[in-house]
Amino acid sequence: MCGIVAYLGDKEAQPLLLEGLRRLEYRGYDSSGIAVLNGKGLEITKRVGRIDQLERALNSHPLHGSLGISHTRWATHGKATDINAHPHTDASGKLAIVHNGIIENYGVLKKKLQDKGLQFRTETDTEVLAYLIGFHFDALDVETGNRLEMAVMEALREVTGTYGLVAVHQDQPDVMVGARRGSPLVLGIGQHEHFLASDTAAIAAHTQTVAHLRDFDVVTVDRQGYRLKSLTHNKAGLEISQINYDAGEADLGDFPHYMLKEIFEQTLSIQNAVRGRLNLEECTAQLGGLNLTPQELREIDRIVITGCGTALHAGLVGEYIIESLAHVPVEIDWASEFRLRNSPLDRRTLVLAISQSGETEDTLGALREAKRKGHRVLGICNNVASTLARETDGGVYMYAGPEISVAATKSFTSQVVIFVLLGLLLGRMRFLSASQGREMIAAIEALPDQITSILKQSDHIRRIAEKYRDIDSMLFFGRQMQYGIALEGALKMKEITYIHAEGHPTAELKHGIIALVDEKTPSVFLCPKDGAYDKNVNNMQQVKARKGSVIAVATEGDEDILQHADDVFYIPEAPEYTAPILSVIPLQLFAYHMAVILGRDVDKPRNLAKSVTVP
Numbered sequence: 001m002c003g004i005v006a007y008l009g010d011k012e013a014q015p016l017l018l019e020g021l022r023r024l025e026y027r028g029y030d031s032s033g034i035a036v037l038n039g040k041g042l043e044i045t046k047r048v049g050r051i052d053q054l055e056r057a058l059n060s061h062p063l064h065g066s067l068g069i070s071h072t073r074w075a076t077h078g079k080a081t082d083i084n085a086h087p088h089t090d091a092s093g094k095l096a097i098v099h100n101g102i103i104e105n106y107g108v109l110k111k112k113l114q115d116k117g118l119q120f121r122t123e124t125d126t127e128v129l130a131y132l133i134g135f136h137f138d139a140l141d142v143e144t145g146n147r148l149e150m151a152v153m154e155a156l157r158e159v160t161g162t163y164g165l166v167a168v169h170q171d172q173p174d175v176m177v178g179a180r181r182g183s184p185l186v187l188g189i190g191q192h193e194h195f196l197a198s199d200t201a202a203i204a205a206h207t208q209t210v211a212h213l214r215d216f217d218v219v220t221v222d223r224q225g226y227r228l229k230s231l232t233h234n235k236a237g238l239e240i241s242q243i244n245y246d247a248g249e250a251d252l253g254d255f256p257h258y259m260l261k262e263i264f265e266q267t268l269s270i271q272n273a274v275r276g277r278l279n280l281e282e283c284t285a286q287l288g289g290l291n292l293t294p295q296e297l298r299e300i301d302r303i304v305i306t307g308c309g310t311a312l313h314a315g316l317v318g319e320y321i322i323e324s325l326a327h328v329p330v331e332i333d334w335a336s337e338f339r340l341r342n343s344p345l346d347r348r349t350l351v352l353a354i355s356q357s358g359e360t361e362d363t364l365g366a367l368r369e370a371k372r373k374g375h376r377v378l379g380i381c382n383n384v385a386s387t388l389a390r391e392t393d394g395g396v397y398m399y400a401g402p403e404i405s406v407a408a409t410k411s412f413t414s415q416v417v418i419f420v421l422l423g424l425l426l427g428r429m430r431f432l433s434a435s436q437g438r439e440m441i442a443a444i445e446a447l448p449d450q451i452t453s454i455l456k457q458s459d460h461i462r463r464i465a466e467k468y469r470d471i472d473s474m475l476f477f478g479r480q481m482q483y484g485i486a487l488e489g490a491l492k493m494k495e496i497t498y499i500h501a502e503g504h505p506t507a508e509l510k511h512g513i514i515a516l517v518d519e520k521t522p523s524v525f526l527c528p529k530d531g532a533y534d535k536n537v538n539n540m541q542q543v544k545a546r547k548g549s550v551i552a553v554a555t556e557g558d559e560d561i562l563q564h565a566d567d568v569f570y571i572p573e574a575p576e577y578t579a580p581i582l583s584v585i586p587l588q589l590f591a592y593h594m595a596v597i598l599g600r601d602v603d604k605p606r607n608l609a610k611s612v613t614v615p
């Protein structure tokens with residue numbers, strides 16, 4: 001995972017790098033560091049902990065210079081310590097690199113370098129890479145002007161694994177070399193300045209002109225400009241594009257945390273996901289980005305949905321939505337599993353890869369595996385500049401705006417509403433009548449107001465969270481389209497509060513889970529007025545009979561539920577395919593308030609990173 005920002009230009013590098021790192025902190029926040037080249041040589045400061053720690057150190061001892069590299073880390077090899085933080089130097093201490101990814105053969109390379117007498121200071125794979133590049137640098141003719149570029153390329157030919165990296169060397173004080181394989185790296189082209197970064201968010205405040213490196217690209221930036229080479233002799237040049245990113249969108253505004261801001265943004269993000277995609281005349285949805293003709297859409301006879309974490313939970317809701325509206329069989333698979341198994345796909349199977357970031361390593365692995373076998377792979381993605389967006393054959397953008405908090409919220413509801421649109425589109429080509437299509441459109445259009453009414457309950461939900469603050473464990477139950485919401489409610493609770501939480505299909509309660517029920521383990525039941533209502537109520541009674549507390553998410557006007565539940569979060573009445581978009585919101589708020597009450601670091605929970613770019 002990890003985030004990289006590098007700068008070469010005519011300004012002081014340190015403030016630009018720090019600002020960029022803050023925008024990338026979502027990629028990891030175990031430690032961070034910065035290296036700056038000035039007339040005197042290479043100066044490095046790194047600190048374990050959040051970027052604030054690094055900033056504090058830099059405030060007392062600023063690093064001056066107009067060429068610098070920086071990194072925020074999510075530990076893979078080696079503990080989160082000052083010494084394991086990036087940048088890492090080579091044996092001479094004159095070369096520094098920042099790296100995102102995993103060097104798989106680092107053990108072999110380390111042994112080879114140790115056999116040459118080199119001694120390592122850390123346990124990291126990145127230090128091995130730095131030593132290897134330094135080794136090639138030292139072995140090259142001193143007269144060679146592009147020595148660093150050559151050393152990077154020589155070293156990378158020996159490497160297996162993934163990398164987005166930037167290297168600098170004090171003997172070439174006006175050069176930085178970036179390379180990519182598997183981990184994103186974008187070149188930002190400004191006026192008399194260039195950036196290299198893991199994500200455009202880090203540099204968008206300074207330049208909107210960017211070029212995404214492809215795998216095996218190596219880019220060398222100096223005071224004159226940049227040049228591109230490829231480890232595979234690919235002759236294609238960099239594709240330069242303009243990003244449309246408003247850095248201000250990622251600001252916190254008046255909210256205490258990004259998570260709360262993003263929960264409240266759902267009124268708008270849902271509208272953005274739907275805008276221009278409803279065809280009122282034909283009573284259907286229009287999703288031009290799918291790049292499929294109506295004939296091709298009609299021929300789809302199976303859909304495989306793949307993704308990780310929250311995105312997969314959205315897919316699980318999508319499975320029920322598409323099967324019930326379009327009668328197309330849908331299968332769900334974790335991307336990490338799908339990429340390894342021999343899934344029997346065929347020509348009429350559509351693979352849908354879902355990812356907010358578009359950079360999740362397992363999801364990219366799954367999509368590449370499906371493409372390798374000749375299948376059409378579409379994406380549902382938020383980050384339009386992502387690897388997933390570039391590698392899929394088409395898809396649907398979420399347009400949810402930047403999601404900064406590690407816990408996904410607005411991206412989830414946008415993904416689910418896109419499944420509703422897809423269900424409508426495929427359903428209208430098969431079984432749904434025009435009047436059913438019209439009813440669906442009305443339900444979709446009602447969502448923003450319904451979401452607003454749920455958000456008004458935030459204080460009520462905080463009071464209920466206060467009541468349960470001393471629990472150690474929690475259960476979440478839902479059926480059919482609400483099953484994915486039970487999983488998602490449990491995931492939100494555990495990832496930001498660290499309270500143990502499990503989500504299950506309601507009827508599984510009796511098949512073992514009921515053994516966990518006691519006075520200190522409350523159960524949340526997703527229980528809107530739908531076909532599973534009575535069965536849900538039966539299960540609530542079984543929990544109550546064993547002294548377990550019950551919190552119900554129920555439909556407004558349902559007074560009966562008060563007889564079975566200790567506490568209730570109400571959602572407006574909605575058909576079963578839009579109800580999950582509503583019922584998840586009280587659970588997002590519940591987890592959020594609980595985390596605040598418990599004093600957790602809501603936006604950056606321990607051990608996590610927003611974008612999981614390692615397998």
Ligand code: F6R
Pocket residue numbers: 307308309310311312354355356357358359360363406407408409491495610611612
């Ligand atoms: C949970 C969460 C993660 C992500 C997962 C996939 O709140 O954020 O479970 O959903 O890592 O990330 P994307 O959607 O970026 O592929």
